[in-house]
Amino acid sequence: MSTVPQHRLLRTEIPGPRSRELHARKSAAVSAGVGTTLPVYIERAGGGVLVDVDGNQLIDFGSGIAVTSVGNAAPRVVDAVREQVADFTHTCFMVTPYEEYLAVCEALNELTPGTHEKRSALFNSGSEAVENAIKIARHATGRSAVIAFDHAYHGRTNLTMALTAKSMPYKHGFGPFAGDIYRMPMAYPYRWPTGPENCAEEAFAAFVEQVHAQVGESNVAAVIVEPIQGEGGFIVPAPGFLRAVADWCREHGIVFIADEIQSGFCRTGDWFASTHEGVVPDLITTAKGIAGGLPLAAVTGRADLMDAVHAGGLGGTYGGNPVACAAALAAIETMRADDLIGAAKRIESVMMSRLKELAATYDVIGDVRGRGAMIAVELVKGGGSKEPNAALTAAISAACHREGLVTLTAGTFGNVLRFLPPLVIGDDLLNEGLDILSAALEAATSKAAA
Incomplete structure (x- = not known):
């Protein structure tokens, strides 16, 4: 308490x-x-x-x-952080690793949707997680194009600004942005022109048509989407839309990335919002609620994708900091216990x-x-x-x-x-x-x- x-x-x-x-x-x-x-x-x-x-x-x-x-x-988080700070605050996992990082990755591999074999990598912020998910998808597929959606928010770094839809305050005056990013219509029930009852089917049809015409399926490395859009206004896509997009991605060898940075870790009444739609992402990005207030983020996904990147291609000096990892393990324990x-x-x-x-x-x-x-x-x-x-x-x-x-x-x-x-x-x-x-x-x- x-x-x-x-x-x-x-x-x-x-x-x-x-x-x-x-x-x-x-x-x-x-x-x-x-x-x-x-x-x-x-x-x-x-x-x-x-x-x-x-x-x-x-x-x-x-x-x-x-x-x-x-x-x-939160009491468990406070206790875990105190104990970890007293032991050590940093070594850099890429230099001399530690068990706390492994334990967080094991927890993420277990908790995220799907029973397939998974791997995880830890970072500092949601933007970093998204950037690395795109890197992984591009490396694994050998393709470069990335599809994002209207009303999306994915971060404030150069690549994630390119993925983000809203100009002011996130993008205004900060260009040019990373290339080979394409934006498609979101299934936004309240504002769909022909009404919410037609939203999922028509939005998916528009998505397929526009990707085919503007990009070409064989050029697309990844589709990235928030299962509930955050900064865009908590838009819950019309039922069936996400599943249709995920199935289409699988058909064309495209990596489906769920950005669950804001919607993850029990926030939506399940561990992850993707579960509400019966969607199992190829890659999932997490941050925000993961560590009870300490900076931590992750990419979790299919082992074949996560292991496709060469050694040293992923990481960062502070990524998976041991204090943040201890906080994450305590936060996850709190979510379960309470x-x-x-x-x-x-x-x-x-x-x-x-x-x-x-x-x-x-x-x-x-x-x-x-x-x-x-x-x-x-x-x-x-x-x-x-x-x-x-x-x-x-x-x-x-x-x-x-x-x-x-x-x-x-x-x-x-x-x-x-x-x-x-x-x-x-x-x-x-x-x-x-x-x-x-x-x-x-x-x-x-x-x-x-």
């Missing part, structure tokens, strides 16, 4: 005076290119609560963007019920979607219009912040509120956060109507 009291408490305005002092220091010391969603400076955290330097206790609906799924400062898959399903039940009630009241909520504790609402102009409403989204999120609820926005059009609470959050905090959201929605829509 967390030592942080599990209730909201506002001692000052948000942000408070001490946070404002620190934010002034940030402006003087940190690149302006590193933005901040909510400038409250945290000194402690646990469970579903963040405690800032002014003593305010905020409800956490962000989990550091799906990172602290087991809760901040049934965080069940916890994600409980969160889905509470959130979906409340959010659908709001959608029935406010026509500016165009869509409620997601799985497990990866839930979103898409906001529109209302009155029958699906025009994105980014201004309302920003206003609601800001109102939530002022009341001590940490919320995040997303979406290609900036009109999605996304919710990623820690899987250990209690129902009381969850419902209080939803009460705050409801009040913010009411206030923002009343103001807009005035």
